Amino acid sequence: MSLTATLGHTAATAQVAAGQHDPAIPTSAPLIRARGLVKVYSTVSGDPVVALDDMNLSMADGEFVSIVGPSGCGKSTMLRLLAGLDTPDAGEMTLGHQPITGPSGAVGVVFQNATLLPWMTVWQNVILPLQVGGGNRAAREDAVREYLSIAGLTGFENKYPYELSGGMQQRAAIVRGLARDPKVLLMDEPFGALDALTRERMNGELQRIWMASRKTVLLITHSIGEAIFLGDRVVVMSGRPGKVLEDLRVNLPRPRSHAETIADPEYIRLAREIRRMLDA
Numbered sequence: 001m002s003l004t005a006t007l008g009h010t011a012a013t014a015q016v017a018a019g020q021h022d023p024a025i026p027t028s029a030p031l032i033r034a035r036g037l038v039k040v041y042s043t044v045s046g047d048p049v050v051a052l053d054d055m056n057l058s059m060a061d062g063e064f065v066s067i068v069g070p071s072g073c074g075k076s077t078m079l080r081l082l083a084g085l086d087t088p089d090a091g092e093m094t095l096g097h098q099p100i101t102g103p104s105g106a107v108g109v110v111f112q113n114a115t116l117l118p119w120m121t122v123w124q125n126v127i128l129p130l131q132v133g134g135g136n137r138a139a140r141e142d143a144v145r146e147y148l149s150i151a152g153l154t155g156f157e158n159k160y161p162y163e164l165s166g167g168m169q170q171r172a173a174i175v176r177g178l179a180r181d182p183k184v185l186l187m188d189e190p191f192g193a194l195d196a197l198t199r200e201r202m203n204g205e206l207q208r209i210w211m212a213s214r215k216t217v218l219l220i221t222h223s224i225g226e227a228i229f230l231g232d233r234v235v236v237m238s239g240r241p242g243k244v245l246e247d248l249r250v251n252l253p254r255p256r257s258h259a260e261t262i263a264d265p266e267y268i269r270l271a272r273e274i275r276r277m278l279d280a
Contacts, residue, residue: 030058031216032082032184037091039077051077053241055091061183064210064217066231068224070278074242075220079186082218083109095184108177108215110187114169116161116176122148123157126176140181147175150212151205167198171205178209184216192222200258203229207255224274228252229261234270236277245277 037055040048051074059065069075080086081093084102093100095107108129116125126144130137148154151171161169170190177185190206191199203226210217210230221227227234228250236245251266261267 029060031061031063032057032059032093032095032218034058034078034082034093035091037078037081037088037093039074039081039086040089050241052081052088053243055243057235057244059184059216059218061216062214063232064219064230065233065235066219066221066227067235067237068221068227068274068278069237069242070239071222073237073239075237076188078242079109079188079218079220082184083107083186085109105180106183108180108182108185110170110173110177110185110190112189112192114161114166114173116169116172118161121158121160122153122164122172125161126172126179129176129179140179143181144175144179147178147209147213150209151175165198166194167202167205170194170202174206174209178213178215182215184218187217187219189220189222191226199223199226204258206230211255224271224278225262227274228267228270229256229258234274236274246273248273 034055034057037052038050039052040050042048055074055078057065057078067075067078077086081088082095082100084100084104084107087101095104116122117128120128126148127137127141130140130144145154148157151174153168153171153175156164156168161172164172173190174185174187177187191202194202207230219227219230231250234248234250236248237243238245248270250270252261252264
């Protein structure tokens with residue numbers, strides 16, 4: 001089936017009360033589950049820093065979940081744990097019922113900076129995971145080309161990163177994250193360095209890519225508006241040590257446009273509720 005064959009979103013049905021969702025009860029059999037995660041970092045002074053304490057999260061296959069929280073609350077730590085780039089001091093994490101013990105081809109990661117290799121073209125950058133990760137490269141190249149088309153990068157395959165705008169570089173980084181057909185795409189504040197207008201456009205592009213690819217996406221962001229616009233759910237974290245304060249269902253139709261979404265009473269209600277929790 002073509003990646004663009006279906007753009008309708010069929011997020012799993014949740015047991016929701018007053019717009020809230022218990023993170024311990026997934027909307028369907030969870031693709032990702034984290035229970036009781038604890039992460040403690042040592043410091044030069046000898047005083048340990050508890051980044052996460054009893055962190056719980058579950059995600060169904062195909063869900064888009066946004067995480068917001070105050071700076072330093074452990075959002076990026078959570079992402080690194082799920083990516084297998086770090087290990088928890090307590091708790092358990094599973095991906096498709098298998099323990100997460102290290103990096104996996106089933107997980108793609110997009111960081112705040114595009115981190116494209118400057119001496120490689122766009123095409124060389126986006127297929128790099130296929131070269132270093134093994135597998136059937138030829139079978140995936142057509143899919144990568146289609147992702148480039150969806151991301152509006154057709155015709156730029158032979159350009160170098162310095163020839164692209166910041167938004168185009170980030171779109172290339174998203175395509176690279178999807179190159180090996182991961183089950184999960186983890187995104188750590190991917191648009192934080194962009195100006196407001198470019199960031200808004202990139203939100204729309206990411207929604208379009210996600211609706212075509214149907215990947216499970218976890219987005220870390222400091223933007224309440226971005227979290228609501230993109231997410232099926234918004235997970236609000238407490239200050240350090242980080243844990244889930246609320247897990248809120250976003251009951252807004254897709255595809256979403258910024259002009260209509262920000263005027264929707266449900267968007268306004270969620271934004272006020274999330275702001276109240278963060279201010280508290």
